Amino acid sequence: MLELTYLREHREDAEQRLAKRNIDAAGLLDTARQLDDLRRNTQTDLDARLAELNLLSRAIGDLMKSGKKDEAEAARAKTAELKASAANLKEQLDAAEKALHDHLCTIPNAPSSKVPSGRTPEENVTVMQHGAIPELGPSAKPHWEIGEEYGILHMDLGVKVTGAGFPVYSGQGAKLQRALIAFFLDKASEAGYREFIPPHMVNAESAFATGQLPDKEGQMYHATADGLYLIPTAEVPITNLYRDSIVEADQLPIKMVGYTPCFRREAGSYGAHVRGLNRVHQFDKVEIVRIEKPENSYAVLEEMVEHVKGLLNDLELPYRQLLLCGGDMGFSSAMTYDMEVYAAAQGRWLEVSSISNFETFQSNRLKLRIKGDDKKNRLAHTLNGSALALARIVAALLENNQTQEGIRIPKALQPYTGFTMIVK
């Protein structure tokens, strides 16, 4: 949620930035301004009324004590009207606050000045590309065929046990999965991230604070009996560890990492382009999360990208870095880089990481502030990124590394898998 003070004091900037999302920025901001004015005026009135009431109450107390019963009664009679009017104003204030809040919830984050405008994924900017595209030859198979052939990935068993999009890994496939998770976690630890194992379900407050609610309600699995949501990413529980908190400036930066399975309904996406592991309802992901001072956050975003590049280099996968255009960015993000790996058999780029700076969009909902040396509180910047998302990494590894002898495991991963080759 964008900050009201920002919208009021930097209206022009907000409008320009929001315009990159191809929305009616001016209209949204005008409405916000009007609703906020109403809220302020109502609160001013209400506060004045309550101040009067408080004064009267105190006077009544004093009169009672000094035994002036009649005067106390007279004063008491005067409160009725004030109370009614205050109650009325309170109702109006609540309504105004709700209207303002609901409206602010509909406004996406304002893209950073560095974000290119554009409507579609085609307008994303390729920042860099690295690694040779493998030449596989005509016998190359897509990962879902490889998985079946080697007996390590079973989409059909997932269908039986749960439903489409819930993969089952077995044997060396399962071990590869576990190796990747351990590898990613170790790399994050080396880079100074504190490891967390968070809950895999969250309450509505948490889902709201990181921006999944109300915007992406239908994307999450919802356990209605308990009002809980299966997490679509570890970002949600991990970032929410710092909900409603004020951190001392010298505690920063806060660097957290966590592995969790991720659950996404992906309603409405079916077809050939989502075959195999390309898009699934449950996948594993190691996520890095940062809480930072505003002046550092963009440097940190680049640092996080470098971390992810290091992982991809270690995995020997060809990859590219995209800077998302305004139209393709997530609702909560101010700037997002996507990292994609090339899956050579499919001949497609697969997104394996999304690294975003949310500026104060999340912290405003989280009520996550930094107490500075001047004792003033200000909202922190939050960032997160996949480091990395497993299913698609596995897809690319299987496809790119297929040989006559088996599936080659990258050197860096071998200490974790305990084998150098996946064989039949």
Add this chain to the structure above:
RNA sequence: GGAGAGGUGGCAGAGCGGUCGAAUGCGGCGGUCUUGAAAACCGCUUUACCCGCAAGGGUAACGGGGGUUCGAAUCCCUCCCUCUCCGCCA
């Protein structure tokens, strides 16, 4: 799931209808003292919002929500959470 106890400031812990945003202790910050440090002493030490250029003023918050009352941290209802005992259980 059943029974009981309880949820107060960074922590501990008073308050149980009025001037209580809240005693006291600890912690933290500043000062006096000291060659320096400690101790001692003094002062300060929550958050959000509203009005105001500012100085300053106002409102709200004692788990959440609602109620009683001129007035609630204090009384009532309700929800949530924690603890103890019982049950169940990886």
